[in-house]
Amino acid sequence: MNLVQIREKFREVSGRYDLVNDDFSDNGADFYITEASKWLDRAIETTKSWGTYLISVAPGVWCIKVPLSRAIKEVWITTIEGKWQLEKKRLQDLIAEFYTEVPAEWTNGTPEYYSPTISRYIPEDMSAATLATFATSVGVIDQPHMEYDALIMSCPVELASVVEVQGLFYSFPLTSDDDENYWSTHHPLLLVQAAVRQTFITSGNKPMLDIFDRGIDGDLSRLDKDLVEQIIAEVDEMDA
Helix, strand or coil, X not given: CXXXXXXXXXXXXXXXXXXXXXXXXXXXXXXXXXXXXXXXXHHCCCCCCEEEEEEEECCCCCEEEEECEEEEEEEEEEECCEEEECEECCXXXXXXXHCCCCHHHCCCECCCEEEXXXXXXXXXXXXXXXXXXXXXXXXXXXXCCCCEEEEEECCCECCCEEEEEEEEECCCXXXXXXXXXXHHHHCHHHHHHHHHHHHHHHHCCHHHHHHHHHHHHHHHHHHHHHHHXXXXXXXXXXXX
């Protein structure tokens, strides 16, 4: 189901006609649907919780911005010379070992380590011009934004590279009527139920919240078995 179909079913199930217009356009329902999708992502790990973010980077790049990231688990780099996995280091250790010089003194090379880094600057409305004034002294992430996480590598890359970031990601956000994501296509009823559940939180309707939580938890526990079966199959293969 796409977003407009989810919205229509949300209107039917919840009875919240104030949140969905008669033509099924949004009048507030999308907020609850969006939050429901993220809540489901966090509530359970499925076969689609993991993802790979791919990005091509030019020589000199040292920082990677990762959209929709929940947790960065692995980082790989591919160049014309081959492919290798970066080893994770603590942020403070990586900075102390590789980034004590001013950016002008940094040398391109072959990264061996990475660390998730801080992608938030204070104040949050700092202008690009102000941020640029610090760039000559410290490495800064260009265009900092709340919608992504970021990682730094142990040196700027020497060669054009493809960086693969593997980890846990949020499902694709539903913003246009035709948009679909994992929950809307594979488990649309769960997404609708979770969206209705969100309305009970804001309205303080604890009895209905408890009822929906029990129903959703039951479905999620069954869904969790799919991932368990996949993991068991991998273990059985190794044992054999």
